Amino acid sequence: MDSIAIFSPGSVANVCCGFDVLGFCLDPIGDRMIVRQSKTPGIRISDVKGFKVPLNPKKNVASVAAEALLKDYPSKFGYEIEIDKTIKPGSGLGSSASSASGAVFAINELMGSPLDRKQLIQYALAGERLASGAKHADNLAPVLLGGFTLVRCLESMDVLPLPTPNELVASIVHPKIELKTSYARAILKKEVFLQDAVHQWANVGAFVSALYTNDYDLISRSLEDIIIEPNRSMLIPEYDALKSSALESGALGFGISGSGPSVFALSQGTKTAKKVVQSMSDILAPLDLAFDTYVSNINQKGIQII
């Protein structure tokens, strides 16, 4: 095998209560990538379609992640990466995680899979850091492992796959405004009230329990964010109205996808998820603002060879 084509999906990080630790993988949204083995050593971005990302391998998250992998697993070959980028960078839908994970996944396959999917996360991190200025794996983990994931500890790369209740469906709205992850991170307060942190970790524990027990009511009660949402929601147009309309249309919960500007809702069943996405569209339609909407099952497989 000297070339491989993959689908590397988008993802939703944070998931309300789980800032920097929880994430889940999306289905319809994702980048297609082709990686070709080459006799010329080094990593090159051979082509970019769709959204524009750098061709300079020092500035592209895919090649930076690939370089990190090759540093530990040297190869006599080089690799040429072609990206069909359908996830807009800065959308909050895990655009950089998709490219970074995709690159290391594809090259690992071409090298005969010396690493498993979990081990690839640490290499994809190098790309993620380039994009956001901070190391975080809450998008990378679901892209590589599929389903819901929890990053227990980034330093020790302790990442857990979590179960996915079958009927959970995500509704996504991506308002096309520019919002840098680094800025969305910079506005967060460095300190939080202990009592708020306690409330948040109670919700994290309850949400994890709900995933194991398929308890949709508990999923709904625990999808709450009293720490990050109050700071970041003001960056997103019509946030409160979107949230109200989603919940009134039957969503179990609603929050910012990653650091925004995309927002997501989780619902029980596709019918409700479609109603929810329609209600959110109705809020944004009258505004002078482009936006995309998606209804997505939770992708339990993660990156796939196509």
Next chain:
Amino acid sequence: MDSIAIFSPGSVANVCCGFDVLGFCLDPIGDRMIVRQSKTPGIRISDVKGFKVPLNPKKNVASVAAEALLKDYPSKFGYEIEIDKTIKPGSGLGSSASSASGAVFAINELMGSPLDRKQLIQYALAGERLASGAKHADNLAPVLLGGFTLVRCLESMDVLPLPTPNELVASIVHPKIELKTSYARAILKKEVFLQDAVHQWANVGAFVSALYTNDYDLISRSLEDIIIEPNRSMLIPEYDALKSSALESGALGFGISGSGPSVFALSQGTKTAKKVVQSMSDILAPLDLAFDTYVSNINQKGIQII
């Protein structure tokens, strides 16, 4: 039925990462209580054996909890509570929760069980507040429900039973020093670093996941407390030495039980738990300090009629 005898067990609250939300129920330690229905209305503490607690019903956590129950569920009868108190108040082993839960459990039984165990928590809370000056249910929930519990939200009384891996055994050491819950609470910082809170809620999520998957290694990795332990451990004699000896003897994790001074370790299997408790005894034995030790299975039943 006009009288009832119960065993109301001790409990461990906080459980390292889960300050104010996690708890589990103990087996060998607990108060015995006899509650008798009387034709004279009102609540009386008829007798106290073992550790001394107030006979004045306005100052005893059992009667205060019972009064809260009778306010919502009036009875033409009165109730006389006899307490054989074997859990020392202020030990960190859920002494007040045992008495408060026991009283409402027993009276509810005598009234024909209008409420289930979960519904009783809110009434037991009145007693807990008298003891500690703050409302918290992380001891009450395991005493009433058994096993591990998570208090998602105190205001809405959203309390979850969690599964208990079969081989988990607790080792407890209770150094007999005076340590008021209200003081141990007062020394906590009101604000914490966001990055520490994130680390803590990742551990809470991971610990809950580990309980569902019987993953003892993950239980061990997630039994970590970077927020409360640094403040409170200094109140406990030889804390660092106790922790080191417990972990070196094979404990999965170690922490302060409730607000202390008792400490607990969790181990896989009774053999290890006994070794752990012995190693902790060896640390305290040379000191001029009385202490008790216990090895306890996780009590999955909670309060029982005897």
